[in-house]
Amino acid sequence: MLTKDLEVRGEPGGGNEADVEPEPAEILKQLERVVGSSLFRNSKRYPSLLRYIVGEFIAGRSDALKERALGIEVFGRDPDYDTNADPVVRISAGEVRKRIAQYYQERGHEDELRIEIPLGSYQPRFFRPFEDRRSTQTQPEARFRDNAAVPPELHDLHPEPTASSVITPTSIAALDPPLKAKIRQPRFLRITRLHLIWIYGLLLCALIPLILFGWQKYQGRQLRPGAAFFWDRLLHSSEPTLIVLGVHSFDAQGNDISYVSHVLLPQTQQTLLSAMTRSDMVQLNDLTSYVRLTTLLTQNAHSFYTQGATDTTLEQLRRGPFVLIGGFNNLWTTNLTKQLRFRFVTLQNGRNCIQDSQRPERIWTLDTQQKALSNTRDYGMVDAFFDQETDQYVLIVAGIGMSGTEAASEFLTNEQGLAAWLQSSKSGAGDNVQIILSTDVIEGKPGQPQIVESFRW
Template identity: 30%
Template structure:
């Protein structure tokens, strides 16, 4: 009698001849109706088999397969994009259907165990292996039933049990896969109907397929107080114009601020680190949601530029476009360089609690304040997000606030129903130590 291979053991093909046998078996499966009418299943199946044959099976993980096989970005969200898990489950089901057919029972087996992406190989059954398997199952059943049946009757019962078991296994696998697919579909539906607060906040920008425009401040010839005064937002400094206690201020222009060639040569197109940090955090979030960003300096930005797509305005006192956007809102920046700057409340103009003296030493600053807002700007026809602190630490903390899921949940709770659709403005407070801001706290919110 020919030797019988143990069909329960995992076979590791080591020679090129053995590996070629596995590839031939893989091709047999791929040529069947279970696989040949699909593009995704053969692509992933062939990749995991080849990687395992090359000794790299233990490194097969969901993210690796998503990147290498389905060309997903390296940082893609596997929770919201389960293409690998769904495809593997479908491949596992189709393999089970293939081997359930009696014509393929004696072939080499390529199997995918639940929870794993590395396939297992089991050798082809040699002649007589069916009788050997039946005898083993029959003996097992005979022991359990206390030798009540004869050997021939046990073999017949074992054959029927084995075949029935295989059918139940296939039905079980198919049922599990169906339940998983239904659960995944229900999960996607639920998430679509109940987006997270973070997704709800950025939804109006993400729904617009255009590139997101970032406008960052860069002062060349004007200080922040001069830019603010030119925008007609801040209290005019009386010392600057002693003969005119209430001099008129010019509205912000649709044309960019001009600067000399020397100013560009000496200062360069530089921005404050905190503004860059806020921009980086938000642009990385948008990139993870497949949105491109375009970065512009406030000194070269025109109103027409802001009409090209959704806008994120970075910085407050040194960005005339931010000051222009918040001019009609309830909360805005006020003050003078000689006194201090503060966030004023149009309904309580005497209140100056939310202020910061920018002349004090950095180490002496104990707190900072910021305005964050999401508005629909009628002059541009675009959604604008405002990220503006009084000081540098305020802007950096505000940028972190807008991509923090827990902070967004708190903001949604404060705003209430319609969080995704309403325009709003919020004032934030953050403690500061050596110029570094702590976690922001929401002081107040205005919704319309």
């Protein structure tokens, strides 16, 4: 029987919530229900933290559940790591608390054993939900209905009515003044009530158009099923969305250099002017994609902030959902797609392409050596998946060239096109997907995006 750290709550009336404290087997069974739900099963970090906390409690070591100990044991941090600079435990614990609350709010979990991690502590508490005992309580008016059941010492408190104390209809009629006589209110009170009725009526008439207008605005922001498939998991997050823009850097001769070369370039060789004119430059097409995506976020009242790819850290990506814009100019796009079926790679001949990792001979490439205004075909990719490394939902809008990125952003913000894709693909809520798109570029202008290949898991 668990006694340490276990809180048995009571109802307002003073009774206990449960007659028996939860056994370890019951706690572990409830733990697996929670971590097996859709709120936890796609994550690696949050179930590990919750399992460790509960396991230490059952083992009687709940006093050792401190931030540093959790960072070392659960997240593999060094014993002397700085908890202020690396708040992984606090961020993860906050997300675990939120997901536990969401779990118990779902229908069907009302009667289950409750698991709770109080704010400011990492020691868990377990309790049963309040039981409705009103149906088993004796009604006060029925308690002494049978006078024989009343204890003798209480008979004096509840005497039998006598003939003189019984009020008959005749005696009621004889009362003066009559009991049912209507008492007239003063005139000023009747006037005030009438005025209030008029005021409430005018206010209601004024509020009805505002309510209708707000409802229309609310209805206008509802995304169609296709767009909701990609955007709902991001819009329903309590954290703001981080948008990471791909950037370009140039050497002294004006040649485009990769982010790796840019990072390795000694900073002492750059002046302030050269840093402003040659580093972290954003393409105009990527800004067009950025405007499309942020317009949708703004219309749905979702907050966001923006950073360049070279200035973004892994810890920042772990704080909430994020969107990556750009392919080969965004280091996070190439890093996070390495383990996916379709990925951005550079061939031995130096040409950039999208490659099918399951069938490496299948590639989609763009000839970047042709004339800028010649007619060609570019390829883009839209990825929507739960990333295990960052433990967050991510959207990738990227292309081999700048037209491919623009085509991907157009596809992701076209609600009619997304609805048609969802109907044909039969993807379900929570699925991870990759979609390869093509666009015909005529005199430097991209055309309508066309779906070339897709994959879901």
